[in-house]
Amino acid sequence: MNRREFAKLMGVSAVALSGIPLGITRAAGQTKGGTLNTIIQPEPPILVTALNQQQPTLTLGGKIYESLLRYSPDLKPMPGIAQSWEVSPDGLTYTFKLFPGITFHDGKPLTSEDVVFSMTKMLPETHARARAIYSRIDKAETPDPLTVIFKMKAPFAPFLTALDCTTGPIVPKHIYDGSDFRKNPANAQAIGSGPFKLKEWVKGSHVHLVRHEGYYRKDEPYLDEVIYRIIPDAASRSLALEQGKIQLTQWNDIEFYDVARLSKLPNYEMTTKGYEYFAPHQWLELNNRVKPMDDKRFRQAIAHALDLKSMAQRVYFGMPKIATGPVSSKTRFYEKDVKRYDYSLEKAKALLDEMGLKPGADGKRVTLKYLIPPYGEVYQRAGEFIRQTLGRVGIDIQLENTDVGGWADKFSNWDYEMTGNLVYQYGDPALGVSRTYISSNIKKGILFSNTAGYSNPEVDKLFDEAASATDDTRRQELYSKVQKILVEDVPVIWMFEAAYPTFIDKRLKNVTSTGVGVHESFSSVSFG
Amino acid sequence: MTSASINSGGRVFAVALALAGWFVKFVAVVLVIATFNFILVHAAPGDPAQVIAGQSGASDEKLLAQLRAEYGLDKPYPIQLANYLKRVVTLDLGYSYRQQRTVASLILERLPATLLLTATAFTLALLSGIILGTLAGVRAGKWSDTLLTIVSLLLYATPVFWLGLMLVLLFSVQLDWLPAFGYVTIGVPMTSLQRMGDIGMHLILPAVSLAAVYLAIYTRLMRSSVLDVTHQDFIKTAKAKGLKQGRIIIRHILRNAMLPIVTVAGMQAGALVGGAVVIETVFAWPGLGRLIYDALLQRDYPVLLGVFLVMSVIVIALNLLTDTIYRVIDPRVSVRAAS
Secondary structure, rough: OHHHHHHHHHHOOOOHHOOOOOOOOEEOOOOEEEEEEOOOOOOOOOOOOOOOHHHHHHHHOOOOOOOOOEEEEOOEEEOEEEEEEOOOOOOOOOEEEEEOOOEEEOOOOOOHHHHHHHHHHHHHHHHHHHHHHHHEEEEEEEEEOOOEEEEEEOOHHHHHHHHOOOOOOOHHHHHHHOOOOOHOOOHHOOOOOEEEEEEEOOOOOEEEEEEEEOOOOOOOOOEEEEEEEEOHHHHHHEEEEEEOOOOOOOOOOOOOOHHHHHHHOOOOEOOOOOOOOOOOEEEEOOOOOOOOOOOOOHHHHHHHOOOOHHHHOOOOOOEEEEOOOOOOOOOOOOOOOOOOOOOOOHHHHHHHHHHHOOOOOOOEEEEEEEEEOOOOOHHHHHHHHHHHHHHHHHHHHEOOOOOOHHHHHHOOOOOOOOEEEEOOOOOOHHHOOOHHHOOOHHHOOOOOOOOOOOOOHHHHHHHHHHHHHOOHHHHHHHHHHHHHHHHHHHOOEEEOOOOOOOOEOOOOOOOOOOHHHHHHOOOOOEEO | OOHHHHHHHHHHHHHHHHHHHHHHHHHHHHHHHHHHHHHHHHOOOOOOHHHHOOOOOOOOOOHHHHHHHOOOOOOHHHHHHHHHHHHHHEEEEEEEEOOEEEEEHHHOOOOHHHHHHHHHHHHHHHHHHHHHHHHHHHHOOOOHHHHHHHHHHHHOOOOHHHHHHHHHHHHHHHHHOOOOOOOOOOOOOOOOOHHHHHHHHHHHHHHHHHHHHHHHHHHHHHHHHHHHOOOOHHHHHHHHOOOOHHHHHHHHHHHHHHHHHHHHHHHHHHHHEEEEHHHHHHHHOOOOOHHEEEHHHOHHHHHHHHHHHHHHHHHHHHHHHHHHHHHHHHOOHHHHHHH
């Protein structure tokens, strides 16, 4: 007896329980139609990505809002709503040509005016990351409805890497201009120009997106609907995948300990691709203001004492790649030729002895507190592993637990000794790496700033110069140099290039074909 | 069922007085609870602005200042508290800037799902608990009593999330009889009758899981209460005057044994409104418990305070209901004594 027969027995109509009709038709190479069921967790507060940049908001909002450019897995710019672009030789003027016929979900056309409004008015007001980048625009011009010209105050090479859908979502000017952005009643409708528009959002249950009929790309989107289900429990999410109720998972939907088991399911492909643009870099953050962590030798000793290889295996089930320095190997200008800290308890002990940190009668040299990041069970396990492994060289770790509010409060106000941190790199060191190490970004109360309190004038100078240099060879030179200095100083202990298991139904095409992966618009995603 | 008609004027007056007294107490209790909630909620470290920053991967001074101004967090605590109490008195639950919705609409949206789940589970637990407990009580010492005791102890000791997952594994994964999560099938056009049936199917597993623990409590309680009453003199009298066993159980034992159950059930009914968060999480049931839990993690103060307030009002109302039920079951409990 299956569910339908059981339902009949119980006197419940089986119509409602039959599987979701896929209604697929074949057309021109890719299959048209179908419903993609996936997960969103935790539930986003709103869907307007210009106003809220929490990860689930960006994942879901990427289907609703588009930006000027998209990016390939190796972070080369590709057409977004801009079909072509040009940069002047002095690196000051950027000209974008938009695709013709783009419309918002309310039917109004998207023009160069909307782009300029979004990037120079609304986003600099509401989006912290966009503010830092787009406030460098000096003047914006709209010679015609399909042409946008940005003149920069000074050359800023990563500008062309900062036009993805999470940084530069284009919003309708006719809805937001002159209004209080955060209180605009239209926020509930989330009107964008993306391939999917909001049909229904039942809080606590699901978000239902349907195709935007007026989408400008021929034949796209292929899917009829995307349904994001809110499933808060990790075990229930794994179960939903096993039962085939969903065709896609992303980010932390599936816990690491379930990956090996679920990878055996015949209908899914497991990949860690599609996060290249974000390249989340994971490290052990050391408050450089607290003794003995102010001493470079102590930090180097920790780098030698942490057995990252076995941590990757035991805590993260072999998923992540071990990080070699501040820049992810997926980000532009990565330098692999840096000092390596091999796992060696002897070298660690020698460094600690050299500092005069001798073990006491109980074998402990120093006791430090580790504030466990509140982002899931795996962080708890990571904390326990760090305690174990550092204990072997006499560094005694006490674990502290908290929730997101408590962690953010303590960490950003420097009221911590050690904690874990995970920071996105956004394709370019000037966008996602320098912020952790430059002295001008030591800002109390601000998360993801230079919270460790590391300060080195030479590093400041190199990062500064590299951000404004327009020649890639010169930029590589500067970034290579700064990476070597940082690895010698180890202001934080880089651990992993975080990997996330994305389970994709084998019938699905093009889910992780770009560097923005699951945040992408899904306009080209199809069932076969 | 009462002899109220003897002095109906005095009786009405007594009831009115009792109600007025009760109302004053009600308002006072609600205000104290509201103040207490406010202090508790703000005592947790961090604020909504920091949480949003913590989950956005980027932050700056302007963002924090904007968000704090929006939430009214830039004002001193006493003023925030005064503003909040003013809203409570005017029955305004406030506005969630985080979700850009009024708190009342957020609660109203979630309340039906929670009430459906908890009321079903509660009724199920109460009815089966009374029946099973009575059965065990009148057969004390026999094998059926031992079996019921063991089963109820096992249920009581089982973590509710584990029980929920095991039921899912059996009925959804192995047998494929019931849906594993959610409250309704999404994306399928349905008539309202089909929809009700569909929701009913989704309701079975979470309701049974939630009922299990309470069922165990009521069974145990009812058993001991029945045993207690069975040894009272009036039962012996009833037996002596030749009443049938069934009639003794229903008319005499049950009615007297019910009082402790009503007390405990009254207290637990309040907890059921907010206490279903684990089951709501396991079964992705869109109820109030998860709204509270999310609001707590996000430091969404208006939602948190709003839900706490609504829950405390419900608990107080349920206590009143319990008092009323006492009077129905046991005429010796007077209006005055109950108020």
